[in-house]
Amino acid sequence: MPTGENLNHAFAGESxxxxxxxxxxxxxxxxxxxxxxxxxxxxxxxxxxxxxLELKTAGGIGATAANLETAIAGEAYExxxxxxKFIAEAAAExxxxxxxxxxxxxxxxxxxxxLYSEALAAVKAGKDVAVDRLFVCDxxxxxxxxxxxxxxVCGATRMHYIEVK
Ligand SMILES: [Fe+2]
Ligand SMILES: [Fe+2]
Numbered sequence: 001m002p003t004g005e006n007l008n009h010a011f012a013g014e015s016x017x018x019x020x021x022x023x024x025x026x027x028x029x030x031x032x033x034x035x036x037x038x039x040x041x042x043x044x045x046x047x048x049x050x051x052x053l054e055l056k057t058a059g060g061i062g063a064t065a066a067n068l069e070t071a072i073a074g075e076a077y078e079x080x081x082x083x084x085k086f087i088a089e090a091a092a093e094x095x096x097x098x099x100x101x102x103x104x105x106x107x108x109x110x111x112x113x114x115l116y117s118e119a120l121a122a123v124k125a126g127k128d129v130a131v132d133r134l135f136v137c138d139x140x141x142x143x144x145x146x147x148x149x150x151x152x153v154c155g156a157t158r159m160h161y162i163e164v165k
Contacts (some may be wrong), residue, residue, distance in 0.1 A: 007055075007057055007058035008058055008060075010050070010054045011051050011058060011060070014047045014050040014054060015047075015051045017044075017047040018047035018051060019044075021040045021041070021044035021047065022040070022041070022044045024040045025037045025038075025040035025041045025044065028040055064123055065120060065123050065124060068119055068120040068123060071116045072113060072116045072117055072120065075109045075112045075113040075116065076113055078106070078109040079109040079113065083102050083103075083105060083109070084106070086102045087099055087103060087106065090102060104140040104153055104154055107142070107153045108140060108141045111142065111143055111144070112143060115131065115143065119131070131145055133145055133146070133163065134164045135147045135161040135162065135164065136161065136162055136164055137151045137153065137154060137156055137160050137161055137162075138156075138160050138161075138162055139154045139160050140153045140156065147161035
């Protein structure tokens with residue numbers, strides 16, 4: 001029965017579409033087309049609704065401790081296996097922008113792995129994690145509890161750190 005696989009496939013497609021439309025919305029805004037930008041943002045929201053429904057229907061959402069374990073495994077795979085291989089391949093092809101994009105992502109996934117691991121330890125002890133402020137660099141995605149003057153991953157200034165509410 002293909003429905004389980006189809007749900008996973010649809011979740012992947014809708015997830016990608018939502019991010020692609022967000023990027024297209026920013027481009028439309030840069031092009032001075034505010035209404036086209038809004039259309040892309042609206043469709044991105046709708047694709048997110050679809051993605052979340054398909055993930056839920058596929059049984060992909062568990063209790064928070066299990067979800068943290070899933071997240072930890074995903075981040076570990078990315079920074080231990082996927083990105084090192086991608087970086088080596090991009091370097092062999094002399095594709096410097098790809099090397100940099102992968103390097104930034106790899107550094108940040110390592111940080112996510114640490115934050116998630118701390119959260120899992122807290123949840124297993126029956127409490128919420130004691131991290132109540134988080135900031136994300138809008139250039140590289142670095143995720144920290146207190147921004148430094150210069151982003152240690154990409155070199156952006158502190159104003160590039162956006163607090164997540
Ligand atoms: Fe991550
Ligand atoms: Fe950064």
